[in-house]
Amino acid sequence: MAALKEEAMLMKKALGVIAVTGALAFAGAAVAQEKIKIGVSYPTPTHAWAAGMNWHAEQAEKRLEALYPDVDLILVNSPDPEAQASALEDLVSVHQIDALVVLPFESEPLTDPVLNVKKSGAWITVVDRGLSQPGIEDLYVAGNNPELGRVSAQYMKTRLKEGDNIVILRGIPTVIDNERFDAFMAEIEGSGINVLDHKHANWNRDDGFEVMQDFLSRFPDIDAVWAQDDDIAIGVVAALKQAGRDGDGMFVVGGAGMKETIKAIMDGETLIPVDVLYPPAMIATAMDQTVAAFKSNGPVAGRYILGATLITPENAENYYFPDSPF
């Protein structure tokens, strides 16, 4: 980051000099402008899902730049909202971007900085986390949290019958978690399946393990587990195996699309028979669509909400990226 900022400073100085030198230099700048410059800004990966996003962004950059020689994608990741706001300023002042793809760290503090980029005339694509003011972005690309809950519940209903018992391990208490949970409960209601209890396992393997251990001590009869997330599911499976309760048709439904989980589904694992997609690769979708806004003859602006696809042994291969960190 520091190096990038230093570079930005140098370039700012250089640009100043160019401006003073006059018209000739302006012509030079115009030549550099002919490339379509697209800035891509997202948080520095500190957990597996974000690392997967980083990987997919890099893959998309290589692929799109090879496909369109006149497209220049500039990837920047930032460790906190402040740094991301500065990065957005630099993308405008230094790189003079024509479009911005942004996954905001937090909605509130980044709404104004993105609005400023918008004012410079750039196309705005917002990914995953919406801004707190409507109408800024040209394109919104996101996964579907309520759908993730609904699809998981629908699968549960196909496998379980009236009177069966499930437990739920939730994520970190946030809007995302609530959306998933509420949609799941709404779908499961009236099916006769009992939700014994739900506890937060913070999208974390260790917490998943401990919460599941306690559920197992507390409830002698559990037929299935909704873990909502692949990391939690790993902890849950370890606890089930430890207690020797991984047989008898017991199954766990996670979510996100971690490569290890998808591999297991491909291999026909029965304990985690399916997964529900909430893919980090959505950043690539956003980059594709943003490039399409310049290249395609079809309209692009609008809302692009990905499906929460149910990954089964039949389609798992399409979602398996062995080289991604997630």
Added chain:
Amino acid sequence: MMTASDDTAAKSAKRSSIDFKTIGPAVALLILCIIGFLLNPAFISEGNLTNLLTRSAFIGIIAVGATFVITAGGIDLSVGSMAAAISGVMIIIMNNAIETMGSGVPTVLLGCGLAIVLGIGAGWVNGTLTTKGKIEAFIVTLGTMGIYRSLVTYFADGGTLSLNFDIRGTYRPVYYDTFLGLPFPVWVFIAVAICGWLLLNRTAFGRYCTAIGSNEAVARYSAINVDRVKTLTYVIQGLCVSFATIIYVPRLGSASASTGVLWELEAIAAVIIGGTVLKGGYGRVGGTILGALILTTIGNILNFTDVISNYLNGTMQGLIIIVAVFLQRSDWKLGKSK
């Protein structure tokens, strides 16, 4: 602040009454267990009690080390990150050693040996920077906390490091198998606790720790090699982190940036709940063990009931910690008039 001599005086004065300083944590733990049982009788099932003890082992072992650091007037905030970094390096080394050494016991021993070397080294760095470098322990360990945490993120490429499945089979029993009915992590916990108790209460080194935490200047004039003793407390802490890591890795066979988050605060809380004075000068290994058990039990009980909103878990934990320390610190003098 309580000095060592004050303490002996207080102890002999209170011998006739109930010494809440000593039994406070035990009473708190007992009350918690009764609450747990009343909420759900399955709380005292053998399986749950085994889970509780095994789970306490991580924080408990680390907290035994922290008892030494805190008794000698120091603090170590880096233990959680250190555990994560050591787990990460262990996993990388063991995965890479498969090709040359196979996936048997030697590879696991290599990983464990390496963990111990790393733990001692990391502790020595913390200790030396504090003593020879003359930087406050809070700052040194805050710095190393950030360094270790970002190192594990870097090693894992932002994702999760996973132990190869072949070694997992060899290493798994270290967490899951039992000996005389108790899981191995509990035995390690017991061994570390006994060694820690002996070291603090029955050796010159233990008395030096107390003396330094009580009054460093006086300890120095009394010809105690203060720098060496203080550095050693951090080395003991690092060694304890190694032991905790060695039993942690086989549990899920993975390490990531979220491994060991806030373990440092849990360890410090366990030490203080157990009766050790945060400013140093008085330490109790036995209390620390109870403190670690109390912390784990709170989390366990909260998972056993749906009476309290999930969002209030932190509130309950905070309240119980404060009440536990209150019980132990207040000057209760039952059965004895002033």
